[in-house]
Amino acid sequence: MERCEFRNLEFLMKGAHTSSCGQISEPHNHPRHCDASKLMRGQLFFRKNISSCVFAMLCSLVCGLSVSNLLEPLVFTNASDTPRKSLYRYIQTLVHVIKWHLSDLCDADSPARKSLDKVRKMHDVVAEVMTKQKTDKKVYLSQYDMSLVQSGFVAAIIIHPQDFGIQPNVNDLDDYVYLWRFIGTHLGITDQNNICLNGYLETYTICEQIKNKVLLQALKHPPDDFDFMAKAFTDGLNILHKVRLYTPEAVINFMYDVFGQNRERQSIANELRIMTFKFLVKLKLYVPGFQILMNKLVMLVYNLVTNNYQEKQKQS
Template structure:
C-alpha cells in the first residue's frame, strides 16, 4: 500500500451488499505472518486500561444506537429493549470483550476462540432471520455494517484516548489496532472491510470519517427506536448503581464534549452527570492508584458475572 493512501468510507460501503455469513472461512490457526509479541502488547494495552476502554466502548454504544444499521438488528432481536434485558445482554457482551483481550484467539480450548465463534454465529443467525422477514431482501449485518460495529469498539479509543483517560501513545494504539485486525477477522469481517487491517494511521482516518459523516449526522436525527433502546441501555446500567447516573442525553453530550463538538445545554441533572463523568476521567489521569482501583472493580465484576454464568450452566 502506498504511503498515506488509505481506504475510505466509500471503499467500506462496497461491502453493504455482502452478507456476514457463518460459512465465511475464518482462520482457526494463527496466521504465519502474525506478530505474536505485538498482538500480546495490544492485549496488555487493553488490560492496563480496561476501565477506560470499557467507558469508551459503552459511550460509543449509546451514540451508535443512533445509526440505523446498528440499531435495526437490536430492535429485531428484542433482547435489549427493556432495562433488565439490556443489562443482561450487555453484561454478556462485556464478558466476551474481556475474553478476547486476555486469551489466545486461535487455540481450540481458549475462551476467546469459543467466544468469537459464538458471537460470529449469533450475528450470522440474526442476519439470516432478518433477511427472511425483509420483503425487499435488504441485507442486515452486512460487511459494511460490521465495519461500523468494529469502529464502535475501537473508534473512541483511537480518536479520543485522552477523553477517556487513555495515554495517547501511538505505539500502544498501533498494537491495539493490530490486535483488532485479528479479532475482526475472527468475527467474520473480510479484509476489505476490516478497518484495522493495515495500521493505526489508516484506522484513525477511517474512524474519523465514520464519526464525521455517519455518527454526528445520525445523532442530530436519530431513528424512531433510538430513544427506547438507548434509555433501556442507560436505565439497565443504573440498575447496577441503584442511582440514576446514566441517561442517553448525559452520555451523548459527554461524548460531544470529548469530540469538541458544540452542543445544547442540558438540564441541571444531566449537566451534573456530565461533570461526574469528566471528574472520573480526571481522577484516573491525575490521582495515583485511582485507575488501578477502577480496573480492579471492572475485573471483579467480570469474574462475578462469569461465576454466575457457570452456575447457571450447571443448574
C-alpha cells in the same frame, strides 16, 4: 487483500451489499501474518485501561444506536428493549469482549477464540433470520455494517484516548489496532472492510470519517426507536449503580464535548452527570492508583458474572 491503497469510508461502503455471514468456515490456528507478541501487547493495553475502554465502548454504543443499520438488528431481536433485558444482553457482550483480551488468540481452543466463534455464529443467525423474515432484499449485518460495529469498539479509544483517561501512546494504540484486526477477521469481517487492517494511521483516519460523516449526522436525525432503546440501555446500567448515573442525554452530550462539537445546555442533573464523567477521567489520568482501582471494579463484575454462569452450568 494487499496493502495497495489508503482506504477510506467510501471504500468501506462498497461492502454494504456483501453479507458478513459465512466468511469463516474453519478458523485458522495461526492466521497469515499473525504476530503473537503484538496481539499480546494489544491485550495488555486493554487490561491496563480496561475501565476506560469499557466506558468508551459504553458511550459509543449509546451514540451508535442512532445509526439505523446498527439499531435495526437490536430492535428485531427484542433482546434489549427493557432495562433488565438490556442489562443482561450487554453484560454478556462485555463478558465476551473481556474474554478476547485474557487468553491466547492464536490458540483455536482458547476461551478467547471460542468466544469469538460463538459471537460470529450468533451474528450469522440474526442476519439469516432477518433476511428470511423481511421482504426488502436488504443485506442485514453487511460487511459495511460490521465496519461500523468495529469502529464502535475502537474509534473513541483510538481518536480520543485522553478524554477517556488513557495516556496516549501511538505504539500502544497501534498494538490495540492490530489486536482488533485479528478480532475483526474472526468475527467474519473481510480484509476490505476490516478498519484495523493497515495499522494505526489508516484506522485513525477511517474512524474520524465515520465519526464525522456517519455518527454525528445520525445523531442529528436518529431513527424512531433510538430514544426508546437508548433509554432502555442507560436505565439498565443504572440498575448496577443504584443511582441514575447515566441518561442518553448525559452520555451523548459528554461525547459532543469530547468531539469538540457545539451543544445545547442540558438540565442541571445531566450537566452534573457530564461533570462526573469528566472528573472520573481526570482522576484516572492524574491520581496514581485510581485507574487500577477502577479496573479492579470492572474485573469484579466480570468474575461475578462468569462464576455465576459456571455455577449454573454445574447445576444443570
